[in-house]
Amino acid sequence: xxxxxxxLITGAAGxxxxxxxxxxxTGNMLGSDxxxxxxxxxxxxxxxxxxxxxxxxxDGAYPxxxxxxxxxxxxxxxxxVDVAVMVGGYPRKAGEERKDVMAKNVSIYQQQASALxxxxxxxxxxxxxxxPANTNALILAENAPSIPRENISCLTRLDHNRALGQISxxxxxxxxxxxxxxxxxxxxxxxxxxxxxxxxxxxxxxxAVNDDAWLNGDFITTVQQxxxxxxxxxxxxxxxxxxxxxxxxxxxxxxxxxxxxxxxMGVVSDGSYGVKEGLVYSFPVRCCCGKWTVVQGLAIDAASxxxxxxxxxxxxxxxxxxxxxxxxRK
Ligand code: NAI
Numbered sequence: 077x078x079x080x081x082x083x084l085i086t087g088a089a090g091x092x093x094x095x096x097x098x099x100x101x102t103g104n105m106l107g108s109d110x111x112x113x114x115x116x117x118x119x120x121x122x123x124x125x126x127x128x129x130x131x132x133x134x135d136g137a138y139p140x141x142x143x144x145x146x147x148x149x150x151x152x153x154x155x156x157v158d159v160a161v162m163v164g165g166y167p168r169k170a171g172e173e174r175k176d177v178m179a180k181n182v183s184i185y186q187q188q189a190s191a192l193x194x195x196x197x198x199x200x201x202x203x204x205x206x207x208p209a210n211t212n213a214l215i216l217a218e219n220a221p222s223i224p225r226e227n228i229s230c231l232t233r234l235d236h237n238r239a240l241g242q243i244s245x246x247x248x249x250x251x252x253x254x255x256x257x258x259x260x261x262x263x264x265x266x267x268x269x270x271x272x273x274x275x276x277x278x279x280x281x282x283x284a285v286n287d288d289a290w291l292n293g294d295f296i297t298t299v300q301q302x303x304x305x306x307x308x309x310x311x312x313x314x315x316x317x318x319x320x321x322x323x324x325x326x327x328x329x330x331x332x333x334x335x336x337x338x339x340x341m342g343v344v345s346d347g348s349y350g351v352k353e354g355l356v357y358s359f360p361v362r363c364c365c366g367k368w369t370v371v372q373g374l375a376i377d378a379a380s381x382x383x384x385x386x387x388x389x390x391x392x393x394x395x396x397x398x399x400x401x402x403x404x405r406k
Pocket of ligand 1: 086087088089090091092093117118119122163164165166167184204205206207208209231232233234235263313314315318
């Protein structure tokens with residue numbers, strides 16, 4: 077039997093945590109043959125609700141779940157973890173400035189970076205979900221120099237899956253037949269959902285959809301603004317689809333992307349496609365043996381280049397704001 081893997085979920089008492097923990101326990105993240113030990117972290121005021129989640133997980137009697145531990149201390153929570161899903165963060169509230177929210181998150185991610193570095197497994201794989209996801213991941217990477225850069229990522233798989241879903245609905249083909257869309261850039265409304273290299277049932281997406289006006293217009297804005305549409309419909313932000321995307325992200329990373337297909341992950345840029353090195357930017361990646369590589373050599377047309385650059389510019393601006401917040405705290 078496989079040795080259990082320790083999975084940390086921060087912000088576990090929140091909405092995504094409630095959807096994610098059972099999905100990890102049933103094997104959606106690491107496979108139906110992989111025993112799991114869950115580490116659930118949240119802040120002191122959420123302690124009771126965290127305990128409630130622990131009780132429900134015990135009551136789930138999940139065959140793969142070896143143990144569930146709850147924490148309000150971040151160092152203890154990070155001890156020996158193999159996968160860290162960083163969902164905890166400070167949400168923007170009405171009337172707050174972007175900079176105030178950034179300052180709060182940057183300080184959370186700086187602190188949690190040190191805790192991970194000091195306590196997690198040396199080969200820990202980190203995925204940041206909490207917004208601003210790319211910039212939180214960048215701050216985490218900068219403050220955990222001994223964790224290999226390539227082990228730090230942010231979630232854009234939800235956006236990727238949303239793009240697959242839109243193409244599937246439009247063409248009437250099962251979502252499993254839609255492949256190789258790309259999310260470029262920031263997990264924000266400047267992201268670029270790119271269909272130029274994708275296929276539906278083996279045909280190029282542009283050919284299968286046969287409506288460039290839709291693909292260049294409503295398709296892109298629908299994917300970019302899907303999060304807001306869910307909030308409007310549910311009164312709460314996406315949680316079950318976010319949790320599922322986290323599982324897909326980690327699963328592909330650990331176990332590999334299917335042959336012939338790629339996915340989208342926010343990773344530390346190595347300069348591919350001219351994206352400034354060191355930014356956490358979403359790229360098309362293939363994964364094999366626990367490592368991702370950026371898919372190289374895709375032709376980028378002028379309209380796409382403009383979008384790649386716009387989302388990069390937003391990430392530079394976010395990074396500068398984050399670094400300014402850190403400098404002001406010193
Ligand atoms: P939520 O507000 O229900 O849960 C967040 C939890 O984090 C709360 O329980 C809170 O107590 C906890 N928390 C706050 N500070 C913490 C800290 N320092 N350490 C540990 N826990 C802490 O929010 P929800 O809906 O679960 O979303 C979580 C985050 O994920 C938000 O930032 C949201 O914007 C983001 N998100 C990202 C998506 C993506 O695709 N990247 C998709 C959906 C949401």
